[in-house]
Amino acid sequence: MxxxxxxxxxxxxxxxxxxxxxxxxxxxxxxxxxxxxxxxxxxxxxxxxxxxxxxxxxxxxxxxxxxxxxxxxxxxxxxxxxxxxxxxxxxxxxxxxxxxxxxxxxxxxxxxxxxxRLRAAQQGRRELAASLIDDVLARRVDEVEAIGRLRAVGVDATVPHRVLLGSAEMPGSALQRLPWGGIYALMGNRPDPFLRIVRDDSVLMVVPDDPMVERIAQNLCGQLAEIGAHARVGVSRSHVGGAGLRAAYLEALSALRDGDVDGVRHPGRLDLSRLLVMTNTTVPLADVARDQLRPLIEHDAAHGSALVETLHVYLEADRDVAAATGRLFIHRNTLRYRLRQITEILGADIESSATIATLWLAYLALADEPGPMLASTTPSGATPSTGAAS
Amino acid sequence: MAAIDRSGDDVFVGLELESAAPTDAAVYYEWLLGLSPGSRPGEALARVGVTAVRGQTAPDAPTGWTPAFLVDDAARAVMRAQQLGGLAEQDADGRWIVHDPAGVRCRLVEAVPPEIAGRHANVDYSAFDVEETEAFYRAVFDARRLRMVDDPYDMRFLCRGRRIAAGVFRLHGVAGFAVRPCWIVYFEVADLVMHVARAAESGSRVLIPPTRSPFNLYAVLEDPWGDLFAFSQLLPRPLLGSLPVTDDDDAPGELIDHVDLFPAHHGSIA
The missing domain is CATH 3.30.450.40 (GAF domain)
Known part of the structure; x- marks a missing residue:
C-alpha cells in the first residue's frame, strides 16, 4: 500500500x-x-x-x-x-x-x-408502486385505471401474473440487508425487473406467471432466511387484471399464514366463492349483497337485534350450533330462536343449499368492501329485496 | 482427406451445457434468454446455438458450458493439441473433446450441427497466460490472431477466414483465489442491464457487473447451479468496426478490415 x-x-x-x-x-x-x-x-x-x-x-x-x-x-x-x-x-x-x-x-x-442516493431513487419508485398496490387491493381504483397504472410501474396485468409474499422473523430494519438484485437496473437507470415493495413488514413481488415463479420465490425465501428466522414465501395462483391482483394477494397471504411449515408455500384448495368475490369486476356484488341482507339489516336497526351478526357467525361456524353459540356467547335456545326469526324475515329456508350459498357469498362480498361492512349504499326510495333466496 | 474450404464458415459453431440439474437449467436459460419453450426443456436453446444440455457423467465430473469449434480434420487438430501439451478423448458418439494444458475443455467438430439455425453467442477464453493460450488454440483451430491495441487485458481475437473463433484475454488479479482459466460464453442480448437484473432476482450471482469494453457492454454471472455464463450487448456497428487492431505481422488496421462482425445469421436476443 x-x-x-x-x-x-x-x-x-x-x-x-x-x-x-x-x-x-x-x-x-x-x-x-x-x-x-x-x-x-x-x-x-x-x-x-x-x-x-x-x-x-x-x-x-x-x-x-x-x-x-x-x-x-x-x-x-x-x-x-x-x-x-x-x-x-x-x-x-x-x-x-x-x-x-x-x-x-x-x-x-x-x-x-x-x-x-440510489436507494432513495428506488424507494421513490417503490413507494409509488406500494401506494398503487394499496389502491388496487382496497378497490380505490376501477379495473381500467388499475391496469393502466400497473402498466406504468412495470406490471402488465393483462397477462397472467402471480403475487409472492415473503416474511421472516426479524426487525423491520433488517429488510435493508436483503440482496439488492434491482441495483443493476437502477445503476443502469432502468426499472426493477419485477415489482417489489415492502408492505406490512413483508416483501411483496408481482411476477409474470412463467416457469421461473418457483425459482424467484425460492430465491426470495433464501434471501429472507439469511436475515431472519422462519422465512416463508407465499405464492399465489395465476391471475389477470387488477381484480386478479387482489385475489393473488389474498391467496399469497393465506399461503403465508396457514400452517407452521417454513419455506415456499402455496395456497390450499381453491375457494370459488372467495375467488368470485375477489375477481368480480362486472356485477356490483356488494350492492346485491346488501339487498339480500336488507331485511335483516333493517330489523336490527329497528329493534336493536343482532340477526346479521348471528347469521354470519352461524355460517362461519359451518352451521354448528355449539360452535356458533360459543362465539356469540349466547344459549343454544337463543340461537335457535334467532334462526327462526331470520328464516321468517328473509322468507327463505336457511338450511337450503342455494340459500346458504347466496348468503355466504353476500357476506364475503361485503367483507371484501372497504369501509363499514353493512353501510347502506342503496339510494333512498329503492325497492328493498324481497328475500335472500328468491 | 481432401481440403475443405472453410473460409466462409463460422469457427465457433455451438455450445453444450453439463449441469447438476440439466432440466431445470435448460428451463432457466430459456426463460433467461426470453425463448419460447419448445416441446421439451432445452429445445428452444438450439435457437442460440446450444446443441445439448445434459447431466454430469459422474458426481464429481466438471460442469459448465463447453464451446464447439469447427475444424477441417479433427484427428489432425487433436494431434496438434497433444503436441502442445493438451489431452484429448472421444465421447460415446466418437466426438472429440480437447483439454488444453490448463485443463479447460472444448469440442471439435467437422460439421455444423444441423439443428443450429442461428447463433446469438460468442466465447472468450479467460487465461492466466495469454501467449500460451493463443499459441495452443491457434494451432488447434488453424487460426490467425488479431490483437487489440492498448487493451488492459491484452485481448486477442483468434480468427479463421473472416470469422472470429474466440477472444482470449488475461484474467486479472486472481492470485489466492479459487478461480481457474475457463471459456466464458456470452449470450448476445439487446438489453443487457435488464437481463442481468432478471438473472440476479432469479438466483444467479453476478461475478462481473455490467461493464463497458471497447466493443460491448458485458456482464459475467454464475447460474444457480454454479456454472459460469455471460451476457454481451455489442456496441453499434460503426464503433465496433473502427476498433484498432494489429495482425500477425503487427501491422495496424481496423477490426472491420479483417473480419465480418455481423454475419447474416447472427444477432442478439431481444
Missing part, C-alpha cells in the same frame, strides 16, 4: 470524493483501486458483485463472505462491511494486507452515500 503519508492519504481521499461525486460506485471503486494499488470489489450480501476494479477480475465471493465477520486480513484481502442506517448492506473487499491510511473506511462512507 503506497498511500501511508498524510499527503498521500489526503490526496487519495480527494480523489475518492471526486470519483464518488462524478461517476458513482464504479468510478469510486476504480479510484480506490488506484489509491490502494490493489484489486477492489464491492459485493451485495448475497455475494453478487456490484462494482469491481479492474473490471475483468473474478473474485471468490464465498471467500469474501466468509471473511466478512473477521477482523483484519484473511487469505490476502481485507473485507469491510458497508452499513446503511445501522444495517450491513454490502461488503467492500480489497486485496491488501492492511489499511493504514483507512481508505477503506472512507470509501465505505462514500459508498453508503451513493447507495443511499
Amino acid at each position: 503506497s498511500a501511508v503519508r498524510s499527503d498521500d492519504v489526503a490526496d487519495a481521499l480527494r480523489r475518492l470524493v471526486f470519483a464518488a461525486r462524478s461517476g458513482g460506485l464504479t468510478h469510486l471503486v476504480g479510484a480506490l483501486r488506484s489509491a490502494l494499488g490493489a484489486e477492489v470489489g464491492l459485493f451485495d450480501l448475497g455475494g453478487s458483485m456490484i462494482a469491481t476494479a479492474p473490471a475483468r477480475a473474478i473474485w471468490d465471493a464465498e471467500a469474501v463472505r466468509r471473511a466478512a465477520g473477521r477482523t483484519g486480513e484473511a487469505n490476502g484481502f481485507l473485507v469491510h462491511p458497508v452499513e446503511y442506517e445501522g444495517e450491513p448492506v454490502a461488503l467492500l473487499a480489497a486485496r491488501v494486507h492492511d489499511d493504514r491510511g483507512r481508505l477503506l473506511d472512507a470509501a465505505a462512507d462514500l459508498i453508503v452515500l451513493e447507495l443511499a
Whole structure:
C-alpha cells in the first residue's frame, strides 16, 4: 500500500470524493483501486458483485463472505462491511494486507452515500408502486385505471401474473440487508425487473406467471432466511387484471399464514366463492349483497337485534350450533330462536343449499368492501329485496 | 482427406451445457434468454446455438458450458493439441473433446450441427497466460490472431477466414483465489442491464457487473447451479468496426478490415 503519508492519504481521499461525486460506485471503486494499488470489489450480501476494479477480475465471493465477520486480513484481502442506517448492506473487499491510511473506511462512507442516493431513487419508485398496490387491493381504483397504472410501474396485468409474499422473523430494519438484485437496473437507470415493495413488514413481488415463479420465490425465501428466522414465501395462483391482483394477494397471504411449515408455500384448495368475490369486476356484488341482507339489516336497526351478526357467525361456524353459540356467547335456545326469526324475515329456508350459498357469498362480498361492512349504499326510495333466496 | 474450404464458415459453431440439474437449467436459460419453450426443456436453446444440455457423467465430473469449434480434420487438430501439451478423448458418439494444458475443455467438430439455425453467442477464453493460450488454440483451430491495441487485458481475437473463433484475454488479479482459466460464453442480448437484473432476482450471482469494453457492454454471472455464463450487448456497428487492431505481422488496421462482425445469421436476443 503506497498511500501511508498524510499527503498521500489526503490526496487519495480527494480523489475518492471526486470519483464518488462524478461517476458513482464504479468510478469510486476504480479510484480506490488506484489509491490502494490493489484489486477492489464491492459485493451485495448475497455475494453478487456490484462494482469491481479492474473490471475483468473474478473474485471468490464465498471467500469474501466468509471473511466478512473477521477482523483484519484473511487469505490476502481485507473485507469491510458497508452499513446503511445501522444495517450491513454490502461488503467492500480489497486485496491488501492492511489499511493504514483507512481508505477503506472512507470509501465505505462514500459508498453508503451513493447507495443511499440510489436507494432513495428506488424507494421513490417503490413507494409509488406500494401506494398503487394499496389502491388496487382496497378497490380505490376501477379495473381500467388499475391496469393502466400497473402498466406504468412495470406490471402488465393483462397477462397472467402471480403475487409472492415473503416474511421472516426479524426487525423491520433488517429488510435493508436483503440482496439488492434491482441495483443493476437502477445503476443502469432502468426499472426493477419485477415489482417489489415492502408492505406490512413483508416483501411483496408481482411476477409474470412463467416457469421461473418457483425459482424467484425460492430465491426470495433464501434471501429472507439469511436475515431472519422462519422465512416463508407465499405464492399465489395465476391471475389477470387488477381484480386478479387482489385475489393473488389474498391467496399469497393465506399461503403465508396457514400452517407452521417454513419455506415456499402455496395456497390450499381453491375457494370459488372467495375467488368470485375477489375477481368480480362486472356485477356490483356488494350492492346485491346488501339487498339480500336488507331485511335483516333493517330489523336490527329497528329493534336493536343482532340477526346479521348471528347469521354470519352461524355460517362461519359451518352451521354448528355449539360452535356458533360459543362465539356469540349466547344459549343454544337463543340461537335457535334467532334462526327462526331470520328464516321468517328473509322468507327463505336457511338450511337450503342455494340459500346458504347466496348468503355466504353476500357476506364475503361485503367483507371484501372497504369501509363499514353493512353501510347502506342503496339510494333512498329503492325497492328493498324481497328475500335472500328468491 | 481432401481440403475443405472453410473460409466462409463460422469457427465457433455451438455450445453444450453439463449441469447438476440439466432440466431445470435448460428451463432457466430459456426463460433467461426470453425463448419460447419448445416441446421439451432445452429445445428452444438450439435457437442460440446450444446443441445439448445434459447431466454430469459422474458426481464429481466438471460442469459448465463447453464451446464447439469447427475444424477441417479433427484427428489432425487433436494431434496438434497433444503436441502442445493438451489431452484429448472421444465421447460415446466418437466426438472429440480437447483439454488444453490448463485443463479447460472444448469440442471439435467437422460439421455444423444441423439443428443450429442461428447463433446469438460468442466465447472468450479467460487465461492466466495469454501467449500460451493463443499459441495452443491457434494451432488447434488453424487460426490467425488479431490483437487489440492498448487493451488492459491484452485481448486477442483468434480468427479463421473472416470469422472470429474466440477472444482470449488475461484474467486479472486472481492470485489466492479459487478461480481457474475457463471459456466464458456470452449470450448476445439487446438489453443487457435488464437481463442481468432478471438473472440476479432469479438466483444467479453476478461475478462481473455490467461493464463497458471497447466493443460491448458485458456482464459475467454464475447460474444457480454454479456454472459460469455471460451476457454481451455489442456496441453499434460503426464503433465496433473502427476498433484498432494489429495482425500477425503487427501491422495496424481496423477490426472491420479483417473480419465480418455481423454475419447474416447472427444477432442478439431481444
